[in-house]
Amino acid sequence: MNVAFRLSVLAMLLLAGSTSGMAEPPRSRDQLKEDFVRPTRVPYPDDDPYDAQKARLGQMLFFEPRLSGSKWISCSSCHNPGLSWGDALPRGLGAGMKPLARRTPTILNLAWADLLMWDGRKTGLEDQAFGPITSPDEMNGTIEELILRINAIPAYQAEFKKVFGAEGVSERAIRLSIATYERTIVSGQAPFDRWISGNESAISDSAKRGFDLFNGKANCAVCHTGWNFTDNGFHDIGMPDKDIGRGAWLKIQSMQQAFKTPTLRDIDRRGPYMHDGSIETLAEVVDHYDRGGTARASLSDEVRPLHLTGTEKHDLLAFLATLTGEDPPVTVPVLPSSQTASR
């Protein structure tokens, strides 16, 4: 009985030991590659499912400058498909060409996102749709005025009726349409994806070593996780500016100066970098992480001096270059004329 009791205690200890964060052996390159397989379909929420006509309407609205107070700025003014759905500026330009506080993030792969914006203040694409549109600093519109304006265009009336029936042009319909279109914006197949699919010659040996570093010594994959290279999380990576980021919305220490982890898809086409656009090149970004960021209470535990060699930095950059997709050109929709009603 005593022996049996001791065995049971031992079993409990073994169970406890096996689950207490003990270091696991490093995973092989082939094992790591399993984490980066692209999904086969785009996820749509049950309350805003995919519909081709709705997506087409959303595309029109995305490129529609009449959704801004000035009738001059559209979502696509900052999220330019020719620039991997960003604007290639250090910081966005809003109403009256006023510089904004942060860099314009890409909208690639947001179908897989959770909280949105650099500081996570929007809970989903439907919630986010009117954020920039009604921000006085950005598109400077009002919901009531924009609905009246869109509803005065017969071609839009007809499009909304096709998708939303008697509801027609409404705030909800605009939110759902734009969100549906945005979920269709997915980064194209990149050399990295072909390598993950089994084509060993799709990327260079240097890039393969960079992949190993990305998942190992350089500690990148701890936040830039999975096929979309983001954990959809928030981290203070030690940038020297004073923007408190997520901390404005979640007043706890680790969120002070924390920002959302961006995807790395198309990353070599999306400079300048970081939430404030303060780093010009990817090589300088790698240097930032190699130094370990500004030491402070909120600095992420995952950011620390890396002591990378010059060759290792070169390999990391070679790897990052394999993440750029070969996207087909985006067709810009023909928008209905405001004059149609008076003809």
Added chain:
Amino acid sequence: MRFAFSVYSLALLIAAFSPARADNVTVFQEGKKFSDTEVSVKVGETVTFSNKDPITHNVYSSTPGMSFDLKTQKSGESTTITFDHGGEAEVHCAIHPQMVMKVKVQ
């Protein structure tokens, strides 16, 4: 002796698969998920949050009247919180907001 061993093994199995309600409930963080989507405790009982991931988490709740912040927990660290009044706390990881669960205090 074999009988006794079986009894203790059975006890272990029962403990492992019974609903997450006890004097001291432990919730694990593993694979960027909480081990339970919901746990129930009585007023005055505790919940221990134990980080089995190789990365840091920050468990908190901002539910009015039930808010707490366990601050950052590195891999292998555990923190215990006592719930001294009733209610239902929605619990998240601040760093990984897709991690969410509920603690019901009765």
